[in-house]
Structures are given as structure tokens and as C-alpha cells.
Amino acid sequence: MVDLKKKKILVTGADGFIGSHLVEKLVSLGSEVTALAQYNSFNTWGWLDTVEDRIRKEVKVVTGDIREYDGVKRVVKGQDVVFHLAALIAIPYSYLSPMAYVRTNIEGTTNVLEACRDYDVGKIVHTSTSETYGTALYVPIDEKHPMQGQSPYSSSKIGADKMAESFYKSFDTPVATIRPFNTYGPRQSARAVIPTVISQILSGKKKIELGSLTPTRDFNYVKDTAEAFIKVAESDKTIGQVVNAGSNKEISIGDLVEKIIKISEKEVEIVYDEQRIRPEKSEVNRLLADNSRIKELTGWKPSYTLDQGLKETIEWIGENLNYFKSDIYNL
Known part of the structure; x- marks a missing residue:
């Protein structure tokens, strides 16, 4: 060691x-x-x-x-x-x-x-x-x-x-x-889906612009x-x-967004934005980790639930909303 x-x-x-x-x-x-x-x-x-x-x-x-x-x-x-x-x-x-x-x-x-x-x-x-x-x-x-x-x-x-x-x-x-x-989590740029959704919600938008909602992620x-x-x-x-x-758990982008909306206690509508959709053959539709090797070699496993992590992330973005340009698409 x-x-x-x-x-x-x-x-x-x-x-x-x-x-x-x-x-x-x-x-x-x-x-x-x-x-x-x-x-x-x-x-x-x-x-x-x-x-x-x-x-x-x-x-x-x-x-x-x-x-x-x-x-x-x-x-x-x-x-x-x-x-x-x-x-x-x-x-x-x-x-x-x-x-x-x-x-x-x-x-x-x-x-x-x-x-x-x-x-x-x-x-x-x-x-x-x-x-x-x-x-x-x-x-x-x-x-x-x-x-x-x-x-x-x-x-x-x-x-x-x-x-x-x-x-x-x-x-x-x-x-x-x-x-x-x-x-x-905190400090992630708005090019990623979670800060994109949270920053749009906290900036007061009533319509959240997103790409595909069907892919799943870990x-x-x-x-x-x-x-x-x-x-x-x-x-x-x-x-x-x-x-x-990874966590060995997956959730669709659509279900993730609904979870964020519920935690945020806001009423918003999800709308498609074509520029946020990957080319068809480039989209990764499903990611779910097998984390047995890292557990075996190091003993590591996640300690945060998704809800716990999202709550901390929402709190941080709320305190640092000035870092996010929620009115434009961040490449």
C-alpha cells in the first residue's frame, strides 16, 4: 500500500x-x-x-x-x-x-x-x-x-x-x-446535464431545454x-x-430530471433543444458500471446516494449561480 x-x-x-x-x-x-x-x-x-x-x-x-x-x-x-x-x-x-x-x-x-x-x-x-x-x-x-x-x-x-x-x-x-x-457535483460546468438542469431551474426558467431523455447513466x-x-x-x-x-446503478435522463425538479420544489416544463442532441450514431444510450474490480482491489464503494449528492449540488449551484450562463447552450 x-x-x-x-x-x-x-x-x-x-x-x-x-x-x-x-x-x-x-x-x-x-x-x-x-x-x-x-x-x-x-x-x-x-x-x-x-x-x-x-x-x-x-x-x-x-x-x-x-x-x-x-x-x-x-x-x-x-x-x-x-x-x-x-x-x-x-x-x-x-x-x-x-x-x-x-x-x-x-x-x-x-x-x-x-x-x-x-x-x-x-x-x-x-x-x-x-x-x-x-x-x-x-x-x-x-x-x-x-x-x-x-x-x-x-x-x-x-x-x-x-x-x-x-x-x-x-x-x-x-x-x-x-x-x-x-x-x-459542485464546480461541474453547465456542459453536463445535472448542472444544466439545476442552473436553468434556479435562474427562474419555466421551460428547461434538454436533449434526449431516454439514455441511462451511472x-x-x-x-x-x-x-x-x-x-x-x-x-x-x-x-x-x-x-x-461507478455506483452499479442507472437512471434515465428523464427520470433524473424529474428527481431534480422534485428536490428543487419547482414547477417547470421540459422542452427539446435540437442543438443539445448528439448525432444518432454518436449517442451513448446506456451506461451502467460493474464496480466489482475496484471493490476487490481497493475496497472503494460510493458513500453518497443520488438524492444526497443532488441536494448538495443544488445548494452549491444556488449559492454560485453567477458562474452559470443558463440562457445559452454551453458546449
Whole structure:
């Protein structure tokens, strides 16, 4: 078992949704955290700007770009553990700019793996996604399920996963791949369905604009997902493995929206918005995780129910509605 306390740990994509929650968790464990945030001329650190001062003061924030190898190499040097979360993640935007996903998700991941190999990093946790499975060919989906590139985004993540696999098999790089199913919670952007629905409701809209309501998803609260990352990093058994992080439960988008409306205690109407509907062959119709491997290897299982997570998410969005542009479609 890897004890993360006092370990030097790098989190790429630390400025993002899951990354910022993971940074908070690592600091609470006593890790020495370096957070890689994407460089920008505004000198903003994404969601890290919103974490408590007592947490942020314990974090070394470095700005850079995983597409640039020399910069990646500098920040990886001296680290004991690397959590690689940096990626382009929005599926709709991948239809518009596929090459950006190749450069960030495949080439960027390769840069991280190469740097970790050069500096003999003790453990790398690479972030995959349930989207690599595409529409379920059988359920629940275990790690042996075929991968299907149903969008440029999912294809780029498949490529990144295979690079991680190749570094383990070719160079004995100690990499584990975590494959989170649909994570939600505070700080998630409105490109995802849950904050899209909640932000529209809380902004006073009487008609909620959505795409298809029939697909099913396996939703997981972000604090549970962050804990799964920790458990995968701590376990020696996960090296060379791909592990699903999911709840083993599914709900349709339609039923999910009805649940959010009920918790919010609002009266709204759902209307279709064509621009929010994926191309027919690109839509992933069903995702349901088999999480038996991660339970066996790490002991992890979700602690939040969907209702508990939604209530916390609604409360947070209500307090931070200014971050959301609910009147436009967020790619």
C-alpha cells in the first residue's frame, strides 16, 4: 500500500471539476501537493481559486500546458505520485475540433507518461472515462467490455488509455487507469446535464431545454469519485489495471430530471433543444458500471446516494449561480 501522507504529489488538471476536489482531499491527507493548472493570461487557477484559503495555502500551483513536453517534464521532476486528470472533456466541442482532443488527450497524456518514466515516478493514476465503452453491449459494464469510439472525445480517450497501457507493458511504468462513470457535483460546468438542469431551474426558467431523455447513466458524486482516485493510488494491486469507478446503478435522463425538479420544489416544463442532441450514431444510450474490480482491489464503494449528492449540488449551484450562463447552450 502507498501511504500518500507527506508524499510529493502532482495533480494535472487540478484547476478543473474533479481535480480541485482531489486536491482538497490530498491536502487533508497531509500530502505535499503540486497543482498543474492550464496557463492563461488572466493568471486564474480555475476552481482552485474558489477553495478555502487554508487548503490553497498548502498547495503549490504551477501553470502550464500538458501539450508542451519540456514544461511537463519540469513539473513532474521530484514527484512521488502523479494523478493525471488534465484533458479536453466536452463531447459537443469534440465534434467541432477533433484535432484539439488528439493533441491534448493523446499527445498530452504521452508527455505525462514519458516524463514520469524519465523521473521514475512511483505511481501514476491516469484518468479515463466511461465514454470509452460507448453504448453498452451488455450490462453491467465491466473492464473487459469493448471500447467504442462514438465521438472524437471518446476516441481520444481510448487512445490515451492505450498509451498508458503500452507504457506499463513496454516499460513497466507503474500506471493505473481509473475509469469514472458520470461524475457530478459542485464546480461541474453547465456542459453536463445535472448542472444544466439545476442552473436553468434556479435562474427562474419555466421551460428547461434538454436533449434526449431516454439514455441511462451511472451517476457518482464528486466526493466519492475523488475518494476512488485516492484508493486507486494507494493500492499496489491496481498497477497495470483498468478499474471502473461507478455506483452499479442507472437512471434515465428523464427520470433524473424529474428527481431534480422534485428536490428543487419547482414547477417547470421540459422542452427539446435540437442543438443539445448528439448525432444518432454518436449517442451513448446506456451506461451502467460493474464496480466489482475496484471493490476487490481497493475496497472503494460510493458513500453518497443520488438524492444526497443532488441536494448538495443544488445548494452549491444556488449559492454560485453567477458562474452559470443558463440562457445559452454551453458546449
